[in-house]
Amino acid sequence: MPRVLAFLKDFLKNLSKKPATIKYPFEPPSQLPEGFRGKISIDYNKCVGCGLCARVCPAFAIEMVQVGFREVSGKKIPVRKPRVDVGKCLFCAQCAEVCPAKAITLTKKFELASEKKEDLIVQP
Amino acid sequence: MTIRIPVGPQHPALKEPERFIFYVEGEQIVKVIPRIGFNHRGIEKAMEERTYLQDLYISERVCGICSNVHTACYVLLVERLMNMEIPERAKYIRMIVLELERLHSHLLWLGVAFHEIGFDTLFYLVWRDREIVMDLLELISGNRVNYATNTIGGVRRDISEETKHKILKGMKLLLERLKYYRRLSPEEQTIVKRTLGVGPLSTQDAKRLCAAGPTLRASNVKSDVRGDEPYLLYKEAEFQTMVSDLCDVLGRILVRIDECIEAVRIIEWCVKNMPDGPIRQKLPPIFKVPENQAYRRVEAPRGELVYYGVSDGSEKPYRIKIRTPTLANIPALCKMLENQHIADIPIVVASIDPCFSCTDRLVFIDIEKGKKWSCSMPYFKHLIKKKFGR
Numbered sequence: 001m002p003r004v005l006a007f008l009k010d011f012l013k014n015l016s017k018k019p020a021t022i023k024y025p026f027e028p029p030s031q032l033p034e035g036f037r038g039k040i041s042i043d044y045n046k047c048v049g050c051g052l053c054a055r056v057c058p059a060f061a062i063e064m065v066q067v068g069f070r071e072v073s074g075k076k077i078p079v080r081k082p083r084v085d086v087g088k089c090l091f092c093a094q095c096a097e098v099c100p101a102k103a104i105t106l107t108k109k110f111e112l113a114s115e116k117k118e119d120l121i122v123q124p
Numbered sequence: 125m126t127i128r129i130p131v132g133p134q135h136p137a138l139k140e141p142e143r144f145i146f147y148v149e150g151e152q153i154v155k156v157i158p159r160i161g162f163n164h165r166g167i168e169k170a171m172e173e174r175t176y177l178q179d180l181y182i183s184e185r186v187c188g189i190c191s192n193v194h195t196a197c198y199v200l201l202v203e204r205l206m207n208m209e210i211p212e213r214a215k216y217i218r219m220i221v222l223e224l225e226r227l228h229s230h231l232l233w234l235g236v237a238f239h240e241i242g243f244d245t246l247f248y249l250v251w252r253d254r255e256i257v258m259d260l261l262e263l264i265s266g267n268r269v270n271y272a273t274n275t276i277g278g279v280r281r282d283i284s285e286e287t288k289h290k291i292l293k294g295m296k297l298l299l300e301r302l303k304y305y306r307r308l309s310p311e312e313q314t315i316v317k318r319t320l321g322v323g324p325l326s327t328q329d330a331k332r333l334c335a336a337g338p339t340l341r342a343s344n345v346k347s348d349v350r351g352d353e354p355y356l357l358y359k360e361a362e363f364q365t366m367v368s369d370l371c372d373v374l375g376r377i378l379v380r381i382d383e384c385i386e387a388v389r390i391i392e393w394c395v396k397n398m399p400d401g402p403i404r405q406k407l408p409p410i411f412k413v414p415e416n417q418a419y420r421r422v423e424a425p426r427g428e429l430v431y432y433g434v435s436d437g438s439e440k441p442y443r444i445k446i447r448t449p450t451l452a453n454i455p456a457l458c459k460m461l462e463n464q465h466i467a468d469i470p471i472v473v474a475s476i477d478p479c480f481s482c483t484d485r486l487v488f489i490d491i492e493k494g495k496k497w498s499c500s501m502p503y504f505k506h507l508i509k510k511k512f513g514r
Contacts, residue, residue, distance in 0.1 A: 034266070
């Protein structure tokens, strides 16, 4: 085949196709896959405060903070819940995997740019 | 007259900081001196301070493109340290993701190579086809770059029947395209004129300078970890090592396309032969590894990747040593660049598929005296002797 015509087939095929690009952010991004790992979300009602998530986090993004006290047979025991710095998070979902109460899920939210650092902190 | 041209560390042609000093006579390069160490991140040290499970995700971040192969090598290492067997199905899933990653890495490189020789049409076409692989990886793992599929004792995500069909469909489409590029590359004059005989590396030199991966195989050396020391199921998959006797950049292009075709074949084999069963062995999140030492090597898209680990009975590794393929290819790259034209520098540097962030090692430089040295074991011993007198 002459050199000029080498890409003719591709050229004709592409003529009838829609552009592959989308006008993000004016158009919504294409369908996110099942099991996409986005911003962390914690159901603090389910959380039992075991602290496993903080111990497995490879980026040290999860910290256990004291939220109050619980009374067990007359003694006051501090209750700790995870506080996540999403700025440090590397979206591996290991915390969600180890959570015994299934309180941690990784949502499909990925547009995390923010003007304030405080917006990127998930806390009780 | 020899002129010294410094290129880098910040240079528009290279995406990562790396410095080369070219000694040129007219248009010809006489000597090359590389300088690495601009992007040292201390990953090996960071790994010593984390538990085995945390290290898994650190190892994934060693390289941006071949991230899965690092975790694969790391989990194989830890499983050898613990003398652990993984379920059969997990091996198949690991192999599918490994080969898909090789496909995406090689196609990315192919696009970059065509871009470096100024053939941007093919660059766009190849990268369009690479999207098939990226979509499949996203479907399997949830993300496009860091898949987090492997875990110690198996894999974290299963492949459903529906996904299997999509993989087979994608592979069929891709195979057709790959065969087209395989036919096109040695014929198309635009490619041949820029790559045939450029960046030569003879078989003896490749062996002498310890090149790795497709760079070595393009110099007609039949060496591939998947064939020489099969891990996972490469023996059962009847893997074949691809070589080329061209010993130049065109050879490297052809070897990589051949490897892509082979990868497609392996993925199809894996999908068709995958047994049912569990995908992982459950381990507690923080576990202790008995005192042991082990070494593991796998074939990364860029060549042989080596992990060496020492465990001391605690939940953290005592030492993890990583040897990435680009580091092995740097001496060969300097040899390739000798007697080449300045205009061929980009394609020859790109031909080893460099990944400099994996390559960086600690180098000490005394600016005042102009002296530099690396931090080797004899140097440490010398320091200890100097300080403690023993």
